[in-house]
Amino acid sequence: MRSLRLKFPDDGGEARRGGYALLVLGLAVLASVLYEFNLAMNEVANWDLRIASLDRRVERKIAPGTAPATAPGTAPATAPAVPRIHETTPETKREIRKANAVLNELDLPWQTLFDALEYASSHDVALLSFQPDPSSRKMRIGGEAKNIAAMLDFVGALEREPALKDAHLLRYEVKRDDPYRPVTFSLIASWA
Numbered sequence: 403m404r405s406l407r408l409k410f411p412d413d414g415g416e417a418r419r420g421g422y423a424l425l426v427l428g429l430a431v432l433a434s435v436l437y438e439f440n441l442a443m444n445e446v447a448n449w450d451l452r453i454a455s456l457d458r459r460v461e462r463k464i465a466p467g468t469a470p471a472t473a474p475g476t477a478p479a480t481a482p483a484v485p486r487i488h489e490t491t492p493e494t495k496r497e498i499r500k501a502n503a504v505l506n507e508l509d510l511p512w513q514t515l516f517d518a519l520e521y522a523s524s525h526d527v528a529l530l531s532f533q534p535d536p537s538s539r540k541m542r543i544g545g546e547a548k549n550i551a552a553m554l555d556f557v558g559a560l561e562r563e564p565a566l567k568d569a570h571l572l573r574y575e576v577k578r579d580d581p582y583r584p585v586t587f588s589l590i591a592s593w594a
Contacts, residue, residue: 506536514565515541515593522559526552530586540592542572547585550576560591568592 490498515534523529531544543560547553553574560569569591576585 503536507534510534510536511565511593518560518563518565518593519543522556522563524552524556524559527556538592540590542588542590544588545586547587549583550574550585553585553587557589560589564594566591566593 519529519532526548527545528547529543529545532541533543534541545553545556547556553571557569557571560566569589572588572590574585574587576583
């Protein structure tokens with residue numbers, strides 16, 4: 403009778419190597435996450451310092467030069483005149499106008515305007531500039547189209563967008579020195 407040679411399943415050496423590989427990969431991912439977390443925390447700390455610095459500047463501007471303590475029996479030094487809160491100086495009025503302009507820009511319906519431009523645009527039109535004017539509720543758009551038909555299609559698509567109205571061309575020019583003859587244009591549109 404012949405001797406039998408039995409082969410038993412692998413003792414798990416490959417499985418152990420795969421586990422070690424996964425462990426090393428997990429440690430590498432953990433290290434990168436901890437590194438990114440550290441960078442984010444440093445940035446947060448930096449912004450906290452900047453905010454604290456700006457707060458101190460604002461406090462100094464609101465109450466500049468408080469009078470130092472004087473010894474008993476001596477007259478206190480005269481403090482510089484501090485404008486009252488209800489008094490408005492020309493500088494304060496300018497700052498209020500600037501703040502209102504910033505608030506008006508922040509209050510624009512940005513998402514609606516970008517969506518309208520995205521839905522109206524095509525592969526034949528490249529938008530080069532976008533300048534909204536919050537006071538008149540109009541935006542100026544500059545771009546380049548493959549040809550005049552693509553430009554007119556874009557203007558018509560803007561006119562059909564519910565968020566926009568009164569879209570019309572201000573100027574256009576065919577680039578004759580370019581072999582493809584693209585059309586640069588500028589248009590204006592109002593938003594509702």
